[in-house]
Amino acid sequence: MNASVSPIHIQRRDATPVDTSCGHAHTERWSVDAVEALFDLPFNDLILRAQTVHREHFAPNQVELATLLSIKTGGCPEDCGYCPQSVHYDTGVDATKLMDVAAVAAAARTAKEHGATRFCMGAAWRAPKDRDIEAVSAIVREVKSLGLEACCTLGMLTEPQAQSLKDAGLDYYNHNLDTAPEAYGRVITTRDYQDRLNTLGHVRGAGINVCSGGIVGMGESRRERAGLVAQLANLDPYPESVPINELVRVEGTPMAEEKPLDPLEFVRTIAVARITMPLARVRLSAGRQQMSEAVQALCFLAGANSVFYGEKLLTTGNPDVEKDRALFEKLGVTTAASQHI
Numbered sequence: 001m002n003a004s005v006s007p008i009h010i011q012r013r014d015a016t017p018v019d020t021s022c023g024h025a026h027t028e029r030w031s032v033d034a035v036e037a038l039f040d041l042p043f044n045d046l047i048l049r050a051q052t053v054h055r056e057h058f059a060p061n062q063v064e065l066a067t068l069l070s071i072k073t074g075g076c077p078e079d080c081g082y083c084p085q086s087v088h089y090d091t092g093v094d095a096t097k098l099m100d101v102a103a104v105a106a107a108a109r110t111a112k113e114h115g116a117t118r119f120c121m122g123a124a125w126r127a128p129k130d131r132d133i134e135a136v137s138a139i140v141r142e143v144k145s146l147g148l149e150a151c152c153t154l155g156m157l158t159e160p161q162a163q164s165l166k167d168a169g170l171d172y173y174n175h176n177l178d179t180a181p182e183a184y185g186r187v188i189t190t191r192d193y194q195d196r197l198n199t200l201g202h203v204r205g206a207g208i209n210v211c212s213g214g215i216v217g218m219g220e221s222r223r224e225r226a227g228l229v230a231q232l233a234n235l236d237p238y239p240e241s242v243p244i245n246e247l248v249r250v251e252g253t254p255m256a257e258e259k260p261l262d263p264l265e266f267v268r269t270i271a272v273a274r275i276t277m278p279l280a281r282v283r284l285s286a287g288r289q290q291m292s293e294a295v296q297a298l299c300f301l302a303g304a305n306s307v308f309y310g311e312k313l314l315t316t317g318n319p320d321v322e323k324d325r326a327l328f329e330k331l332g333v334t335t336a337a338s339q340h341i
């Protein structure tokens with residue numbers, strides 16, 4: 001812990017670019033040291049600061065619900081060490097073909113009935129072919145016609161592919177940086193960090209909102225967690241949506257035996273993401289099911305304001321959904337579509 005660091009001495013990055021005398025727009029950057037210094041703050045100071053930033057930009061008791069549907073599962077040639085959908089690991093996941101438009105639309109309708117405002121669709125591709133993009137574009141149009149925001153995660157995109165998805169009405173594209181550049185090679189060997197950044201650049205260039213975050217608890221150090229947050233916060237502009245996942249240790253993957261992350265370190269990661277990316281939706285994503293209610297409550301206090309309900313939302317009366325509703329009620333959290341205040 002580095003309790004000697006005062007929050008006011010930590011470098012700040014403003015949400016809006018700063019105009020300088022040379023006429024170019026610049027943004028201040030977060031150094032890894034500055035982000036690590038946030039991580040090192042006394043817990044109460046960190047949470048107070050994160051909650052203060054949160055209240056400056058968002059309604060304090062509103063959480064966005066997003067639903068994730070896997071529209072093409074498994075059979076992915078990448079070797080992401082945490083992922084049961086990789087062909088490199090024997091995890092019992094059966095590969096499926098891309099779902100048809102009608103089936104996805106039915107799922108999206110159900111999600112909407114359950115209160116979801118954004119419908120996220122994931123396909124386990126390394127990089128989709130152009131014909132895949134055509135098929136997904138038809139799906140996006142259908143989801144949009146239901147009045148939902150549409151988000152996709154399809155792997156690496158070329159510039160024209162990103163433009164096609166934009167033309168179909170796609171609101172968000174998810175492509176996580178996963179971890180810090182220094183830790184990346186320990187997690188994935190079939191592509192490099194720059195590939196990730198290139199796709200994010202193509203998405204941004206097409207005018208699609210960027211959803212990008214990472215996974216913590218993969219054996220990385222605190223400094224590497226700070227490195228991940230600094231990478232995200234220094235994207236210019238930073239992502240509109242930042243999913244923070246906790247590793248789900250899946251049997252058959254190389255990370256099945258990874259030591260669990262201290263829950264308070266997870267909360268710290270949420271708080272640091274909130275402070276460094278004040279206008280982003282910070283989303284509690286994978287791993288939420290394994291968190292206690294108390295830890296989830298701390299995450300909301302630290303500035304998380306979006307959650308994944310997951311595919312299980314699609315089953316009426318699912319106990320996980322009921323448990324979530326009970327937690328939101330206990331916390332006085334509303335889940336209506338939330339807007340910036």
Ligand code: SF4
Nearest residue numbers: 076078080083086124
């Ligand atoms: S690219 Fe996506 S689907 Fe493929 S192995 Fe990595 S995380 Fe899994």
